[in-house]
Amino acid sequence: MNKKVNYIKEYILTFIIATFVVVTFCLCFELNLLFVSEQKVNQEELSMANLSKFCTIGELEKRRAKDPSDYFVDIKLAQIYESLSELDKADEYYISALKKSARSDFSLYSYAIFCANHNLYATSAILAEELSSNNKKHNFYKAKIYETLGDNLEKTNQPLAANKAYQVAYKYSKAMNDNSYINVIRQKYANSYVSVADYNIQDEKPQEAIASLKNSIKILDTPIARYKLGLINIEFDKVEADRYISSVFSIDPYLVNPYIYNKLLNDLIMESKENNKPGSLNYYSIKLERFKKQLSDYYVYKDDILIDNVAIKSVKKMFSKKQNFVLFFDLRNNTKHQIRSLFVKVELVVNSKIYNVEKKIISHSNMLGYYDVLEQVNFKLPFGDDIINVNSKNDAIVKFYLKKREDAPWTLIGIEQLNF
Numbered sequence: 373m374n375k376k377v378n379y380i381k382e383y384i385l386t387f388i389i390a391t392f393v394v395v396t397f398c399l400c401f402e403l404n405l406l407f408v409s410e411q412k413v414n415q416e417e418l419s420m421a422n423l424s425k426f427c428t429i430g431e432l433e434k435r436r437a438k439d440p441s442d443y444f445v446d447i448k449l450a451q452i453y454e455s456l457s458e459l460d461k462a463d464e465y466y467i468s469a470l471k472k473s474a475r476s477d478f479s480l481y482s483y484a485i486f487c488a489n490h491n492l493y494a495t496s497a498i499l500a501e502e503l504s505s506n507n508k509k510h511n512f513y514k515a516k517i518y519e520t521l522g523d524n525l526e527k528t529n530q531p532l533a534a535n536k537a538y539q540v541a542y543k544y545s546k547a548m549n550d551n552s553y554i555n556v557i558r559q560k561y562a563n564s565y566v567s568v569a570d571y572n573i574q575d576e577k578p579q580e581a582i583a584s585l586k587n588s589i590k591i592l593d594t595p596i597a598r599y600k601l602g603l604i605n606i607e608f609d610k611v612e613a614d615r616y617i618s619s620v621f622s623i624d625p626y627l628v629n630p631y632i633y634n635k636l637l638n639d640l641i642m643e644s645k646e647n648n649k650p651g652s653l654n655y656y657s658i659k660l661e662r663f664k665k666q667l668s669d670y671y672v673y674k675d676d677i678l679i680d681n682v683a684i685k686s687v688k689k690m691f692s693k694k695q696n697f698v699l700f701f702d703l704r705n706n707t708k709h710q711i712r713s714l715f716v717k718v719e720l721v722v723n724s725k726i727y728n729v730e731k732k733i734i735s736h737s738n739m740l741g742y743y744d745v746l747e748q749v750n751f752k753l754p755f756g757d758d759i760i761n762v763n764s765k766n767d768a769i770v771k772f773y774l775k776k777r778e779d780a781p782w783t784l785i786g787i788e789q790l791n792f
Contacts, residue, residue: 443472481513488520515544531567562592668709672774672783678704684792699751711740717773
């Protein structure tokens with residue numbers, strides 16, 4: 373009985389050990405296959421990298437004569453001739469590389485990119501689809517080819533075709549699981565729908581433009597797509613237009629044309645009155661007042677701020693022979709709103725040279741009330757008597773630019789001619 377039990381124990385132990393050995397062997401075999409596969413995938417790129425030391429056409433031609441079967445030399449020569457804009461020669465070498473390599477992945481990819489960059493769009497797409505495996509490398513190659521196609525179609529003002537190319541690039545990029553690259557293609561794909569919308573507007577197809585912009589927002593919700601949707605809807609649905617434009621104004625106020633939005637809100641107020649909708653009337657009236665208040669914080673308009681008493685004076689530091697120059701001026705708030713923040717940029721043209729200086733002169737801790745004056749604002753100028761002739765008069769043109777927020781565009785509010 374004991375012998376029988378021992379035999380069973382030995383059998384079970386032998387079975388467990390054998391199973392472990394088989395599983396280990398299979399795992400090692402699979403890992404080896406993956407390693408060899410990865411080596412084969414990257415071998416072409418490594419071979420191209422090794423050619424970098426052969427810099428001239430002459431050196432590459434000698435290497436080609438020595439080993440006619442090395443198609444990487446042909447690709448390298450093709451790339452050099454392409455950079456020299458000798459496209460016929462480049463095309464010959466790319467085709468030669470295809471033949472020598474029996475249409476390898478890298479030769480297909482290289483020639484497809486060449487075709488995409490030089491208006492051979494159909495050929496490029498056909499070459500891309502020869503890369504038929506669903507692996508990461510093929511998906512990357514195809515995504516890059518279709519991205520390049522989209523870029524060049526966009527440049528040549530073919531928005532519909534560019535949109536289709538980006539759509540395919542986006543499909544292959546998602547198969548790669550590379551989020552950073554997916555985001556790049558997503559941005560281009562979404563923007564291409566905006567270009568299609570612009571094309572539809574030019575072709576007087578507003579409904580198609582609206583559909584394109586909504587597709588853009590589905591892919592990537594951007595302020596520009598929302599704003600253009602708002603602008604188109606002004607003609608069809610002012611309530612919908614306000615919904616889009618107000619959302620953009622809260623994110624990027626400088627994208628919104630304030631005159632257009634002001635008119636839209638006034639139109640909605642008038643419609644509310646005509647249709648006897650007191651709730652809507654109150655809503656849009658409050659919205660308009662808030663919008664006007666925001667404008668005073670965001671924009672600088674002509675005559676909002678006045679510059680007076682502009683002068684350039686020389687200032688000599690103690691224990692120094694060198695003279696420095698300082699620009700002085702008074703600044704007046706000419707509105708009924710407090711200025712909570714103000715940046716000033718001064719551009720000077722002196723003796724045909726241009727100088728720029730800028731700084732923040734008003735902050736929340738030091739606001740300028742309505743109709744108040746800030747006297748003797750000073751800017752130290754970026755030159756001294758080593759550049760300016762102090763023994764004679766110098767002519768200067770001074771331009772004043774203002775903005776109320778750091779991310780706002782500069783507004784030119786005055787030009788002065790001085791002699792100092």
